[in-house]
Amino acid sequence: ASPTAALATDGDSSPASSASMAQPAVVDVNPPRGTRDFPPEEMRLRSWLFDNFREVSRSMAFEEVDFPVLESEALFIRKAGEEITQQLYNFEDKGGRRVVLRPEITPSLARLVIKQGKSVSLPLKWFTIGQCWRYERMTRGRRREHYQWNMDIFGMPKVRAEAELIQAIVLLFERLGITSSDVGIRLSSRKVLQAVLDMYSVPQHLFTQVCVIVDKLGKLSREEIEKELISTGLSSEAVQGIIEVLSLKSLSKLEEVLGSGVEAVADLKKLFSLAEQYGYADWICFDASVVRGLAYYTGIVFEAFDREGELRAICGGGRYDRLLSTFGTEDVPACGFGFGDAVIVELLKEKGLLPDLPRQIDDIVFPLDEELEGPASSVASSLRKKGRSVDLVEDKRLKWVFKHAERINASRLILVGKSEWERGMVRVKILSTREEFEVKAGELQ
């Protein structure tokens, strides 16, 4: 039996009703575990979301770039114990190369910046929307792929980059109808943690490991965090000092603890003052516990969260000034964020903000009998060349065509009939007003 035998037909043109043809599908029609199909309705929502990502990127003068989903595994080998590197969707290809389905976009961006080298002028403002993968034991039944909108700026060492990226995030939320009472953006700087580690003379090689551990604050208990920090070799007073500073929610308190003139505080003060000028100050708040879980961040980090506290972070990012040197070349200051396609949709559902995106086409062209299939083709073709979306229908009863027109929200029904065609005419029915008239076929717009 053909695999499509089990697929429903319209019950109108098939010889027997689809029910009598249903047989077990030969292949498993579900996509691989942890992955999704996008049938038309879901695809319209995804395209709507991505169009908003693109429109914000355009308004910020970012250029679109793209990369293979398949990357060399070497790009993602890091020793800081991040979840993302422990769940690599990695394998050996037929040429014996160690490759991965990329878990994130930033290393690919860095790779391309290095490859472009001196041929590009800085700053670079690039964005992409790409599928990212993780191989997680299905015990937790979580998805293994999602799409991420990434925006990154290379070659902008000052806080302007962070301010620009946060504006992009706020613009996106506002386009979707989300307000600063629904969502906040908490931000801090890894230089805060760096200053604390310096206070306790913690060796620099522990920095990224400590960041990855404290990023689990709020996910693991305080005891578990303390245990993991001690296991890196930190003294208990260093652990207490870290946890105490990371619980601060006020920049002035932070300044009291770290002392004035600390770079982290100066950066954050500058960002808050720029936020006032951009007009998004009510979206952001300082929260010293924000460190984000990626090893390569070096400065300001930020994440958007729903103020009801129900959901995981909606998006997140930060400054990564030393990623390129880990790939063996000179550093270029960089800053970026990733914005996944899943949590945002959950938030829109919760807020009743999912858009109604019905299918819509301009014209249905229908030959009233078989010998008019040719003329119907030329009518459809000329309308398409004029930019109309045209559904050319045949082998159906007229009753079915009217129902179909309603189902797909067609604006017009163009009927090609024998007597009209002999006079060079076609019949046009405006479906919203039921208005009906004849038009010269050659003058149909």
Ligand SMILES: Nc1ccc(Br)nc1
């Ligand atoms: N990094 C990553 C990849 C895929 C999914 Br689903 N979540 C996170």
